Amino acid sequence: MHIQHNKDLHRFTVEINGHTALVDYQLYDDALDIRKTLVPKEISGRGIAAALVKAAYDYAVEQKLKCLGTCSYAVVWLERHPEYNGQKSTDYVEGSCAIAPHAAKK
Template sequence: MDIQHDEAKKKFRVEVDGYTAYVAYDIHDGGLDIRHTIVPEEIGGRGIASALVKTAYDYAACHGLKPIATCSYAVTWLKRHPEYEGDISSDYGGDGTCAL
């Protein structure tokens, strides 16, 4: 999977079968906060979301940033990967929404 980092747009993205999947993030308070994980239904179920989130959090680790999750997928991912020692954002609503 050829995941690209677009720093200007704060996204990690990949194109699969003509569809683009991505995670969008913000950097604040010493952390990289995944705000949205988007994978079109047509390419779902292939582990793309997990690969994107992992790539973003590996980037965070390499740059001394704490993994933070606002997006419900990223929250679930961090719970499954405690070795990343991530935090759930105060913006996370707990019901799959953001409290923005």
């Protein structure tokens, strides 16, 4: 799986079988906040969302940024990986932005 990071768009992406999965984030207050995780249903169930979220939070750690989650998937991921010292953002709403089961635009 070849994950690409577009710093200008604040996005991590991977293309598999012609479908693009992505994680969108925002940077603020010395933190990286994952706002959206999208995986097309055609490629779901392969651990793609977890790989994208991990790549984003690994980047945050490398940049000495706090790991925040607004997307509910990212929040659950952080709960399962306490070594990232992550937390919910102040914008977090229970059940928001779960992995969307529709095609992400390039």
